[in-house]
Amino acid sequence: xxxxxxxxxxxxxxxxxxxxxxxxxxxxxxxxxxxxxxxxxxxxxxxxxxxxxxxxxxxxxxxxxxxxxxxxxxxxxxxxxxx
Amino acid sequence: xxxxxxxxxxxxxxxxxxxxxxxxxxxxxxxxxxxxxxxxxxxxxxxxxxxxxxxxxxxxxxxxxxxxxxxxxxxxxxxxxxxxxxxxxxxxxxxxxxxxxxxxxxxxxxxxxxxxxxxxxxxxxxxxxxxxxxxxxxxxxxxxx
Amino acid sequence: xxxxxxxxxxxxxxxxxxxxxxxxxxxxxxxxxxxxxxxxxxxxxxxxxxxxxxxxxxxxxxxxxxxxxxxxxxxxxxxxxxxxxxxxxxxxxxx
Numbered sequence: 001x002x003x004x005x006x007x008x009x010x011x012x013x014x015x016x017x018x019x020x021x022x023x024x025x026x027x028x029x030x031x032x033x034x035x036x037x038x039x040x041x042x043x044x045x046x047x048x049x050x051x052x053x054x055x056x057x058x059x060x061x062x063x064x065x066x067x068x069x070x071x072x073x074x075x076x077x078x079x080x081x082x083x
Numbered sequence: 084x085x086x087x088x089x090x091x092x093x094x095x096x097x098x099x100x101x102x103x104x105x106x107x108x109x110x111x112x113x114x115x116x117x118x119x120x121x122x123x124x125x126x127x128x129x130x131x132x133x134x135x136x137x138x139x140x141x142x143x144x145x146x147x148x149x150x151x152x153x154x155x156x157x158x159x160x161x162x163x164x165x166x167x168x169x170x171x172x173x174x175x176x177x178x179x180x181x182x183x184x185x186x187x188x189x190x191x192x193x194x195x196x197x198x199x200x201x202x203x204x205x206x207x208x209x210x211x212x213x214x215x216x217x218x219x220x221x222x223x224x225x226x227x228x
Numbered sequence: 229x230x231x232x233x234x235x236x237x238x239x240x241x242x243x244x245x246x247x248x249x250x251x252x253x254x255x256x257x258x259x260x261x262x263x264x265x266x267x268x269x270x271x272x273x274x275x276x277x278x279x280x281x282x283x284x285x286x287x288x289x290x291x292x293x294x295x296x297x298x299x300x301x302x303x304x305x306x307x308x309x310x311x312x313x314x315x316x317x318x319x320x321x322x323x
Contacts, residue, residue, distance in 0.1 A: 118279035160303060
């Protein structure tokens with residue numbers, strides 16, 4: 001079941017999550033989070049749940065990123081240094 | 084009213100105009116085939132809502148509001164939730180419990196056909212309308228000044 | 229001293245979490261226990277709900293109450309967002 005592709009996806013997910021947590025640039029964090037959602041949709045597909053994969057791709061990569069981008073547009077792009 | 088997000092780009096407009104009807108068609112397909120293929124009300128409604136958001140991103144908020152107004156989103160949103168409850172009452176009216184499908188004696192049809200599954204299709208359509216309008220109204224809410 | 233206790237607490241919680249993960253089934257393998265409900269859904273789902281897609285059958289028939297409440301939650305969330313951020317400017321459809 002565990003293929004090279006699956007392992008690569010999971011490693012990519014972990015790296016993406018760390019980058020999202022560590023970066024100060026909220027725009028970069030949003031873009032990386034969209035990539036995370038897209039690869040997460042692939043992982044759902046690998047786990048044979050296409051329903052969740054479709055929802056993840058549409059909601060995670062589409063709507064969440066869009067709302068984050070709009071919110072960043074209304075506020076600031078970087079995180080506070082102390083925050 | 085000012086246009087908060089507007090890109091005057093020829094390529095964007097052409098590609099967006101080409102893409103929007105296909106996105107809407109796909110969203111409606113996913114909603115209506117929720118009981119046959121992967122997907123359902125939530126994912127199909129999201130895709131249908133994304134198509135309207137893409138339209139108002141590319142062509143501006145004004146044309147988007149002319150297609151789907153605030154009143155339309157609010158009415159669709161409320162009636163989607165209400166529709167779910169009304170569909171649930173069908174089971175009560177037929178002498179079974181709330182939201183019951185087969186136990187209420189509703190004909191299920193042949194599994195695999197489009198019009199099968201009793202109340203599932205009606206429920207999925209209600210949820211799809213509700214999710215699509217919820218996403219569109221959230222977009223309007225954030226993007227408007 | 230406080231740091232030591234904090235470290236101890238964190239390590240204890242981490243140990244509990246590792247224990248919980250060790251109990252999980254292998255990645256991608258079907259869960260070996262608690263299979264009765266799943267088998268009922270998989271074998272008799274299309275016949276009982278009329279939906280070929282078992283997930284839709286579960287969501288909209290077996291667990292229709294959950295989906296109803298889920299829809300209501302989404303409705304309440306959007307209504308609250310409109311109330312809190314809209315500031316009454318959507319009244320009457322005029323912007």
